[in-house]
Amino acid sequence: MIDVLVVGGGPAGLATAIHAALAGMEAVVVEPRPCPVDKACGEGLMPTGAAALADLGVAVPDGVPFRGIRYVDGRHRVQAEFRDGPGLGVRRTALHTALARRARDLGVRVVPGRVDVVRATGEGVRAHVTGGPDPCGPERAHLCDRNLCERDLCGSGLGARWLVAADGLHSPIRAQLGLDLPSGGPRRYGLRRHYRVAPWTDFVEVHWAPGGEAYVTPVGDDMVGVAVLSSERRPYDEHLARFPDLLARLDGPPVTPVRGAGPLRQRVRRRVAGRVLLVGDAAGYVDALTGEGISLALLSARALVGCLRAGRPEEYETAWRRLSRRSRLLTAALVRARRHPPAARMIVPAARRLPAVFGAAVRSLA
Incomplete structure (x- = not known):
């Protein structure tokens, strides 16, 4: 049985798979799109995100x-x-390429397709995969050469101890598990x-x-x-x-x-549901205004795998809340101010009059 099955091969999913591989776990990623994948993104990594990328052993030459x-x-x-x-x-495509290369070098396997059904089993999770090539065709020969057919990598179902949903802002896995909450405003x-x-x-x-x-x-x-x-x-x-x-x-x-x-705001009940964990945008999102999405995804991926490795997956919820707390509070405050024109007009003048406060906020997010 696979240790960690990651649904979604964007930065959050690949970072999770890389951390799992570095921890000695077998990680498989399911992703329908060929690499690199582009998407709407501010493309700025805060210093913590840049450091987290270096910790993964990922170098982006064009950053x-x-x-x-x-x-x-x-x-x-x-x-x-x-x-x-x-x-x-860094261009989203360059970041994706660098992460994919690092994952490949560590032995992470990417299975083309989509996961449309997830169900619990006695010892883990089984995911039904559609939309990829013939699972036993020539495209999968490199898997069969390693005898992975016998270990649930062939056929339409993949079995794993843990499943990580890194399938984006409008995560189908999150919706299937009933973890979405209404987003007001x-x-x-x-x-x-x-x-x-x-x-x-x-x-x-x-x-x-x-x-x-x-x-x-x-x-x-x-x-x-x-x-x-x-x-x-x-x-x-x-x-x-x-x-x-x-x-x-x-x-x-x-x-x-x-x-x-969009819509950008996504509220989530929790990030751990049995043997399924959410990471990246799938874990919840406030807004892109403070530019921390990728950095938070990289840091959360490390925390998630650390919890799995320690045998305490339930602690990931607390870890995610701790990592994202400052970002969530500041971003929510700015978005609320944006809704009221008089307050919105004062954001930059107030920051200019209070440079120490503005600097503290920036360094806190960084």
């Missing part, structure tokens, strides 16, 4: 360091530097595109305007990613028009299509 966070609203700006090293701006969405222009700063910039924010991350020597966040559903260019100062800097051509995600 761009950034030294802090800057808030801008047209008339005001304020910035704070990280205290314990830089963050890392306005729904917020994110859209992202890249521009061929040299970064003008080594800070991640968050631009504020009525109705939304623009999150700018340097991801290459000649490229920036620009994600817009808003509760209003409208085309990307209409959102971007609200930021004339930013728009003036984007004098290079867009080089990637617009990708979207």
Whole structure:
């Protein structure tokens, strides 16, 4: 029986599989899409996330360091530097490729397909897999050569001691297990595109305007990613028009299509349900505003595997809450302020008048 079956081969899922392999466990990932997978993402790793990536033994050659966070609203700006090293701006595709390479080198196997049904068994979990190639066809010959057919890697069902749902913001596994909770308040969405222009700063910039924010991350020597966040559903260019100062800097051509995600807020009853554990966006999400999604996913993956290795999976819930607490509280406070125009207009001016408070918040998140 497989030790850890990971549903979803994005950064959270691959990080979980890598940690499991490093802990001496057999890890298998089920993912329907070929690597690398792109998605709407701010693409900035906080310093803790960059350090967690290094702990995995993952090097991303195309990453761009950034030294802090800057808030801008047209008339005001304020910035704070990280205290314990830089963050890392990196294309989602480059990050995915690097994680996939590391997982492969550690012997993690990726099975193409989707998990549509999960059920408990006497000693673990069994997952029904659909949508992949013929499980005993030539595409799977490398598995059969290692006699893994006899160990539940062939056929439409995979058996494992533990199943980790890393299947994204709208996790089908989470929904199947009845772990979703209603999410109150306005729904917020994110859209992202890249521009061929040299970064003008080594800070991640968050631009504020009525109705939304623009999150700018340097991801290459000649490229920036620009994600817009808003509760209003409208085309990307209409959102971007609200930021004339930013728009003036984007004098290079867009080089990637617009990708979207949302609704962003996802409330979850709990992250442990029997032998199924949730990680990454599947574990719950507040908003992309503070840019911590990938960093939190990497840290949570390490905590999850640590709990499994210690034989105390139930402790993962507490570990996840501890790791995400500051991010959840600050992000929720900013999103609440965004709902009220007078309060929203004061966010950047207040941060500018209280630079020590702003700096403490940035360093706390970092």
